[in-house]
Amino acid sequence: MPALLNRWRKKADPDTPPIAMREDALLSPALMASLQQMRIYAPRVQRGTFAGEHRSRRRGASPEFADFKSYSPGDDIRRVDWNLYARLDTLFVRVSEVTTDLTVHVVLDSSPSMGWRSSPGLVTKEHYGKQLAAVVSYITLWHFDRIRVSPFATANVRPLGPLTGRTRVNEMLDYLSRSGYGEATSVAEILFRFGHLVAQPGLLIILSDLLSDDPEPLAEQVRSLVSRGWDVLVVQVLDPAEQQPDLVFAGATSQEPVTLLDSESGAQVLMMPGDTSSDAYRAAFDPWQAEMRKALGRAGAHWLTLTTEMPLEPTALHLLHEIGILS
Amino acid sequence: MSGLSFLAPVGLIALIGVPLIVLLYMRTTTPGTRKVPATRFWMQAVTPPSDTRRFRPPPITPLFLIHLAVAVLLAVALARPASASFLSDFGSRTQPKHLILVVDGSTSMSAIVDTVRSPTLTRFQVARERIDAQLGDLQNGDIVTVLLLGTQIQTFQASDTVGIADLNETLQDIALPGGRADFNAALRLCQDLLLPGMDDEIVLITDGATAVDPAISARIAAPITMDLIANTGVTDNLAITEISARGAADDPGRQDLFLRVVNFSGTTATTTVAISADSREISTIDISLEPGGSRLITQRMPAGSQRAQGRLTNSTDAQPADDEASLTLAGDGASGLRVTYVSDAPSDLLRALQALPDAQVTVLTVGQYLATEADTRADLVVFEGSVPEQLALPRTPMLIVNPGADFAPVLSIMANPTPVRVVAQSPLLAGVDLAGVTFGQTPAYQMAAGDSEIVGGEDGPLLYQSTSSNGQPIVVMPFDVNLSNFPQRVSFPILIANAVSSLVARSMPASLAVGDPLVVTLRVATTSATLIDTNMRSHTFALDDLTPLGLTHQLTWTDTGQQGLYQLQEFDAAGAQLATSLISVNAGQVQESNLAPNPLLGQSLVSGVDSSQTSAIQERMDLWPIALLAVLGLLGLDWLISLRNQRRLSAAGATA
Numbered sequence: 001m002p003a004l005l006n007r008w009r010k011k012a013d014p015d016t017p018p019i020a021m022r023e024d025a026l027l028s029p030a031l032m033a034s035l036q037q038m039r040i041y042a043p044r045v046q047r048g049t050f051a052g053e054h055r056s057r058r059r060g061a062s063p064e065f066a067d068f069k070s071y072s073p074g075d076d077i078r079r080v081d082w083n084l085y086a087r088l089d090t091l092f093v094r095v096s097e098v099t100t101d102l103t104v105h106v107v108l109d110s111s112p113s114m115g116w117r118s119s120p121g122l123v124t125k126e127h128y129g130k131q132l133a134a135v136v137s138y139i140t141l142w143h144f145d146r147i148r149v150s151p152f153a154t155a156n157v158r159p160l161g162p163l164t165g166r167t168r169v170n171e172m173l174d175y176l177s178r179s180g181y182g183e184a185t186s187v188a189e190i191l192f193r194f195g196h197l198v199a200q201p202g203l204l205i206i207l208s209d210l211l212s213d214d215p216e217p218l219a220e221q222v223r224s225l226v227s228r229g230w231d232v233l234v235v236q237v238l239d240p241a242e243q244q245p246d247l248v249f250a251g252a253t254s255q256e257p258v259t260l261l262d263s264e265s266g267a268q269v270l271m272m273p274g275d276t277s278s279d280a281y282r283a284a285f286d287p288w289q290a291e292m293r294k295a296l297g298r299a300g301a302h303w304l305t306l307t308t309e310m311p312l313e314p315t316a317l318h319l320l321h322e323i324g325i326l327s
Numbered sequence: 328m329s330g331l332s333f334l335a336p337v338g339l340i341a342l343i344g345v346p347l348i349v350l351l352y353m354r355t356t357t358p359g360t361r362k363v364p365a366t367r368f369w370m371q372a373v374t375p376p377s378d379t380r381r382f383r384p385p386p387i388t389p390l391f392l393i394h395l396a397v398a399v400l401l402a403v404a405l406a407r408p409a410s411a412s413f414l415s416d417f418g419s420r421t422q423p424k425h426l427i428l429v430v431d432g433s434t435s436m437s438a439i440v441d442t443v444r445s446p447t448l449t450r451f452q453v454a455r456e457r458i459d460a461q462l463g464d465l466q467n468g469d470i471v472t473v474l475l476l477g478t479q480i481q482t483f484q485a486s487d488t489v490g491i492a493d494l495n496e497t498l499q500d501i502a503l504p505g506g507r508a509d510f511n512a513a514l515r516l517c518q519d520l521l522l523p524g525m526d527d528e529i530v531l532i533t534d535g536a537t538a539v540d541p542a543i544s545a546r547i548a549a550p551i552t553m554d555l556i557a558n559t560g561v562t563d564n565l566a567i568t569e570i571s572a573r574g575a576a577d578d579p580g581r582q583d584l585f586l587r588v589v590n591f592s593g594t595t596a597t598t599t600v601a602i603s604a605d606s607r608e609i610s611t612i613d614i615s616l617e618p619g620g621s622r623l624i625t626q627r628m629p630a631g632s633q634r635a636q637g638r639l640t641n642s643t644d645a646q647p648a649d650d651e652a653s654l655t656l657a658g659d660g661a662s663g664l665r666v667t668y669v670s671d672a673p674s675d676l677l678r679a680l681q682a683l684p685d686a687q688v689t690v691l692t693v694g695q696y697l698a699t700e701a702d703t704r705a706d707l708v709v710f711e712g713s714v715p716e717q718l719a720l721p722r723t724p725m726l727i728v729n730p731g732a733d734f735a736p737v738l739s740i741m742a743n744p745t746p747v748r749v750v751a752q753s754p755l756l757a758g759v760d761l762a763g764v765t766f767g768q769t770p771a772y773q774m775a776a777g778d779s780e781i782v783g784g785e786d787g788p789l790l791y792q793s794t795s796s797n798g799q800p801i802v803v804m805p806f807d808v809n810l811s812n813f814p815q816r817v818s819f820p821i822l823i824a825n826a827v828s829s830l831v832a833r834s835m836p837a838s839l840a841v842g843d844p845l846v847v848t849l850r851v852a853t854t855s856a857t858l859i860d861t862n863m864r865s866h867t868f869a870l871d872d873l874t875p876l877g878l879t880h881q882l883t884w885t886d887t888g889q890q891g892l893y894q895l896q897e898f899d900a901a902g903a904q905l906a907t908s909l910i911s912v913n914a915g916q917v918q919e920s921n922l923a924p925n926p927l928l929g930q931s932l933v934s935g936v937d938s939s940q941t942s943a944i945q946e947r948m949d950l951w952p953i954a955l956l957a958v959l960g961l962l963g964l965d966w967l968i969s970l971r972n973q974r975r976l977s978a979a980g981a982t983a
Contacts, residue, residue, distance in 0.1 A: 113364035125364075211365040239364070248363060256386075258359055262366040269366050280371035288368070 026127075026134040026173055031313055035138050038317070040104055040145060040203065041327045067166065068092040102202060103146040103162055106133045107190060109208030109237075110151040110182050112263045117308065118241030118248065125237045128308045129207040130176045132235060135312065136205055137172045139326070141165060146202075147172065151179050152190040186212045191221035201229035205325075210236050210292060212264065219295035226300035233302040233325055236292075240307050245281040249273035331410045334949070338405025344398035352385035352394075393965050397958050404954035423468040425525040427517050427549070428461055430454055430498075431533035432477035433508035434841045434888070434919040438534070438564070438646040440556070450534045451503045453556045457532045461554075462495045472520050474513050477504020478842050478888040482516075505888025506842025507919055510539045518547050530554055531932065535924025539931040547934040555924060563592030565616070565642050566649035566920035567600075570838055570913060572628070572635060572656050582656045586624040586637040590616035591921045592644075599640045600624055604632040611640070632656050634909070645922055648890050649915035654838045655908070664831060665689070665850075667721075669696040670711040675814035676728055679823040680709060686827075706831045706850055711808070720795050723851055724830035726823075728804040735772040744769050744784025744806075753781045755790065755802070755825045759818040767810025772803070790822075792829075802826040835895075838911040841919065845884040845893065845912075848876055850905055853897040856882055861891030861912070890914040 027035075071080060071091035079093045114126035123131075133149055140147040141163060148161035149172070160175045187208050194204075204225060210218070222232050241247035249258065260269045271277050293303050302325065310316055320326040333339065363369065385391055436451040458473070465471060471491055473483040481504065485494040510531070521527045527549035534556045544551060569587035590596045595617050602610040602624075609629065614622050628635055639650040664686045668677055671692050680688050689705070693713055708721045714730040727734070746761045761782065771787025774780065782790040793801045804826075806813075813819045835847055849856060856873070858866045866884070873880035887893070890912055897905040914920075925931075 116362065116364045209364060211367070242364065248361060256359070258361055260366050260369055261360050261362045263362050263364055265366075267366050268360070269369050271369060277369070281368050284368040284371055 026131050026176055027138060031135075032138060034313060034317075035135060036142055038139050038321075038326050039143055040102070040136065040139050041324060068094060103148060103200060104136060104140045104203045104205065105194075105198065106136055106147065106149045107187075107194065107204065107206045107208075108133050108149060108151045108179075109187065109206075109210075110179060111185060111208075111212065112183075113209055113211050114237070116239060116263055118239050118250075122239065122308045125209055125239055125308055128306070129235075129237050130179070131312055132207050132237070132306070132316065133205075134173060134176050135317070137163075137176075138169060141169050141172060148198075149175065150194070151182070152185060152187075186217070188213055188217040188221045191218070191225065195221065195225050195228070201225070201231075203231045203233070203325075205233045205235065207235050207237055209238055209242070210234070213292075215288070215292040215295035218292070219299040219301075222296055222301045223299035231302075232296075232300065233304065234296050236289075236303070236305045238305060238307050240309050242285070243307065245278040245285075249277075331408060331950075334407035334409050336406055338407060339402050341402035341405050342399065344402065345395060348391075348394050348398055349385050352391050353382045389968055390965060393961050393968070397961050397965075400954045400958045400961070404951040404958065408950040408954065410948060410950055422526050423470070424465065425470045425472070425522045425527045426461065426465065427520055427527065427529045428458060428471065428473045429510070429513050429517065429529060429531045429533075430458065430473060430475045431508050431510075431531070431537065432475045432481075432504040432506075432888075433537065434503075434505045434648065434890075434914050434916070435534055435536040435646070435922055436556075437503055437505070437648055438562075438922050440645075442643065442645055449503075450556045454532045455499050457554050457556070458498050459495055461530060461532075462491055465491055470522065470525065473498065474516060475501065475504060476508035476510065476513055478506030478886050479504070480509070480513055480516065503888075505890070505914075507916065508533075508537055510537055511543050514539065514543045514547055514551075517549070521549055528552070529934070532556065533928075534922070535928050536919065536922055537928065538918075538925055539928060541931040541933065544932050544934050548936055549934060550936045551932045551934045553929060553932055557924070562645060562922040562924075563594065563596070564644040564646045564649070564920055564922045565590055565592070565596050565598050565639055566646065566915040567637050567639065567652040567913070568621075568649070568840075568915045568917050568920055569623075570635070570637060570652040570654045570911075570915075572654055572837060581630050582628045582632065582635075584626040584628050584635045584637075584654070584656075586626070586652070587621055588614060588616065588624065588639065589621040589917070589920065590618060591923065593618045598642055601638045601640050602626045603636040603638070604629050605634055606636070628656060634911075646914075646920065649913070649920045652838070652913040652915050653892070653911040655911060656837070664827070665706045666827075667691060667696070667705040667708045668711070669693060669708060669715075670713075672712055674711060674808040675819070676709065676711055676808050676823070679814070679820040680827075682820050683824055683827055707827060720797055720799070722797055722799060724800045725795060726802050726804075726826055726830060729807045730803070730805070732770060734803075735775070737770045738773050739771045739786045741766075741769045741771050741784050741786050743767060744771075744786070744789060746782045746789060747785055748780060748783030750779075750781050754829055755781050755792075755822065757821075757825055759822045759825065760816070761818070763812075764816060764818070765812045766806040769806040772805055800830055802830060835908055836910060838913055839887055840916040841888055841890055841912055841914050842916070843887060843912075845882075845887055845910060847882045847884075847895060847908075847910075849873065849880050849882060850897055851879045852899045853880065853905055854900045855898045857896045857898070858882070858884055859894040859896070860886070861889040861893065887912045 068081065068084065069092065071093050075093045081092050081094050084090075084092045108129050110126060114129060115124050117124045137147045137149060144164055144166075146162040146164050148159060148163070150159040160172060163172055187206060187210060191206075222234070225232055248260075257270055257272050260271060262268070289305075293305075296303055304319055306316055306319065310319075317326060431454065432451065436454060437449050439446060440448045440450055440453055462471060465488075467488055469491075470486045471484065471494065473494065475481040475483070475498075483494055483497070485491040510533075514529075517529050529547065529549050529551045530553075531551065532554045535553070566589055567586055568589050569585070571585045572582045573585070584602065586600065586602070588598070588600060595615060597613065597615040600612045600614060601608055602612070610626055612624055614624070616622055624637070626635075633656055634653060635656055636653040637651065642650045644650070664683060666680050666683070666686055666688045668680060668688050668690045669692070670677075670690070673690060677688065677690065680686060691699070693715070697715060697719060705721070705723055707726060708723050709726040709728065710730060711728040712731065714720075714727055714734050744766050746764070749761065750756070766784065766789055769784065769787070769789065771784070774788055774791055775793065778788075778791050778793040780788045780791045782788070787805070789804070789806060791803050793803055795801050808814055813822075831851070836845065839845060845858075854870055856868045858868070860866070868882055870880060873882050875881075882895075884893075893910045893912060895908040895910065897907075899905050
């Protein structure tokens with residue numbers, strides 16, 4: 001009995017979430033500890049005049065329960081949680097969240113192309129995207145901002161959120177871990193629907209390889225969102241082989257033709273591996289990527305290209321910090 | 328590769344796999360499929376149809392080379408390569424081998440190989456080393472048969488590696504059999520020992536001091552090779568090859584010894600011959616012999632001597648065993664003829680009996696004879712003047728002279744008979760001249776049924792053969808020796824000797840050469856015998872083990888390969904020892920004492936099979952296991968390369 005009470009007592013530390021965080025493949029406990037020191041920054045997002053103009057750590061009398069904190073003289077006695085007192089023999093006060101008007105929307109590409117990887121030593125683009133989504137979501141929840149995760153290309157999976165508060169972290173991680181692949185679709189179409197579904201602008205983070213899109217149609221949708229007050233960050237998630245096409249033909253000889261199978265459309269192309277084919281690929285891919293970056297930049301979006309060989313910490317987080325999303 | 332051949336060349340048909348593999352590699356394979364996120368950026372790299380030819384030059388890849396090598400090696404393995412030299416140490420013999428080792432175990436193999444450098448190493452010890460080398464070359468599946476020659480052929484056989492090892496161990500400890508090696512009999516036995524379906528080979532391990540009938544060798548259906556134990560030193564040898572004794576013509580009580588010494592060398596040899604009587608040296612004679620020469624030495628032995636010995640005192644040749652010889656002299660009562668003479672009035676007959684070689688005559692009166700009952704220890708009982716009643720007749724052959732009127736029904740009395748009926752071819756009359764012989768008054772006995780008249784007078788027999796009531800053979804002389812002039816004739820002792828020989832067929836050699844069989848006619852009363860050899864081992868023989876010979880038995884002993892004294896003890900039915908005889912076996916013998924190898928022996932060993940061809944096949948080693956091992960190694964390498972490629976493909980997202 002004393003051991004059980006001790007466990008409860010440890011959990012009652014206000015600086016520690018009441019429910020122990022389980023280890024997850026998306027985020028390690030060490031990374032979570034690092035993320036707690038970071039904050040999402042969305043410069044364009046207009047802030048409301050809710051009580052508590054700063055985010056995350058403010059507590060108020062909102063009916064929305066946010067957390068527990070130890071009782072201090074002067075706290076509202078009505079907010080004491082007597083059930084907890086009965087269990088732990090210690091006074092705790094319920095703290096309600098102070099809602100802000102910053103909602104972070106994460107749009108995650110779950111099309112089949114995101115499930116590809118060039119080497120067993122790398123994670124898939126989809127997993128890498130989930131990790132990025134988990135990073136953003138964790139920081140958002142930790143600081144009591146609102147998070148909404150929308151995997152597109154999966155019509156039968158409902159979006160997650162909006163979620164607020166540290167207690168929703170496990171739910172967010174669980175959701176991201178279990179989401180699967182869907183059909184191919186374009187980001188531009190998703191943004192078109194998204195813009196009509198969500199009225200309140202916030203920070204929109206698009207996690208996709210963008211392979212199904214062309215620069216101008218996507219830039220048009222982004223421009224529309226930015227004009228309405230959205231802060232848009234486009235993170236292109238790629239596999240190293242998509243920038244170095246030689247890696248696609250590892251093990252093949254230049255004298256044997258290879259059939260390339262499109263993971264989304266199922267289209268096949270027959271080709272001879274070698275420098276010629278690689279050069280032809282680069283001649284098509286590099287201009288497209290450059291044009292995509294320019295167009296989205298002109299549309300007002302932040303751009304970031306990450307490859308799955310980059311570790312989340314410190315590389316990816318540093319880059320997010322570089323572009324001003326994380327502080 | 329020198330000496331490489333294919334035992335099954337038809338297997339090379341499998342080389343057709345080589346062009347097939349090249350063709351398969353030339354054919355453009357179905358392109359492998361690799362999944363990519365999107366093909367939109369690969370459209371510019373699409374291969375034109377003209378580039379996807381149906382056939383193309385084969386890619387020189389490690390897998391291609393490995394498959395070619397595997398095809399070649401498999402074809403080679405199927406063709407059963409065999410080589411006499413290259414890699415022969417790593418291959419296995421193409422066919423199991425049956426090795427027949429014929430090992431010379433004769434007395435000459437006890438000679439020293441090199442009297443100067445290795446004064447104790449004998450030829451037989453070298454033979455053991457050769458045996459060890461021959462058996463060490465055998466492999467699993469081979470069979471070995473060893474024929475060890477000596478006084479008799481000993482056969483050993485082993486058919487597996489463990490048995491061969493045990494056999495080798497046995498042969499390394501086996502003693503030299505000695506005697507004379509009958510290679511002709513051994514080769515005939517080899518022909519019967521040949522095994523079908525195996526490579527038979529006959530190897531003779533010998534010092535070459537022997538002879539072989541070429542006709543016998545020619546009938547052998549296997550190659551014969553000779554592993555000659557060459558004498559690294561000299562083969563000079565002086566030997567006493569003959570020793571014998573005879574009663575002195577001028578002195579019946581003494582014996583003359585005869586020794587023959589032979590010089591088996593290429594140079595003149597001098598030596599001293601020492602002669603001993605009963606271990607007492609009585610004479611030394613210096614002799615000089617030219618190469619190949621011999622000398623017969625005669626020595627009068629002292630009266631009463633029982634054993635004579637000759638020895639070359641200063642010989643240092645390669646074979647010391649034949650430098651001495653010994654002999655049992657006649658007069659040794661233990662080995663001589665034992666005669667009991669029963670007569671109240673001995674006549675000239677006694678003297679004739681005493682003149683018999685090896686005869687020991689015991690004289691008894693009738694009363695003494697009757698008092699001691701029938702003498703079961705005598706070889707022959709002679710009654711003169713009277714014959715005891717039937718119940719007192721001895722159970723031995725008898726010579727009955729002048730038995731009297733009670734012996735048999737008397738038809739008449741011949742006043743002075745003369746021989747009118749003579750069975751001239753009878754052995755009793757060999758060398759006997761009856762002309763002018765008078766017999767005096769002689770009763771004409773009525774012979775019984777079964778009796779055989781040898782010499783007959785006018786009315787009755789003068790000499791006849793009969794059988795006693797107890798079944799013993801009898802020679803009867805009805806006449807009175809004292810009334811006859813026969814004893815004054817030379818023929819009388821001859822007749823007596825003939826009569827004794829016909830009644831007592833006893834032979835006991837005084838000496839033998841090594842390897843000669845010991846054949847002894849035992850005493851009539853002997854029911855068991857024990858032979859003690861030179862190693863003091865006793866060999867007992869009951870009547871069932873002996874060969875019946877008339878009224879007695881004959882003992883034959885062939886294991887006389889060891890030089891020395893053999894002792895024969897004879898026992899009667901009651902277990903009482905009747906006699907002990909000593910027989911000398913001497914090493915000296917013309918064939919075995921000549922230590923030089925027979926220069927014609929090699930020519931005599933040409934068999935009916937061309938040894939060069941057969942030995943070439945036998946020496947070839949099957950190399951297909953090596954080829955198969957190489958194939959397995961290449962297939963392992965193939966697997967590793969394929970596995971690596973498969974991992975690369977799966978990592979690149981390729982589908983099957």
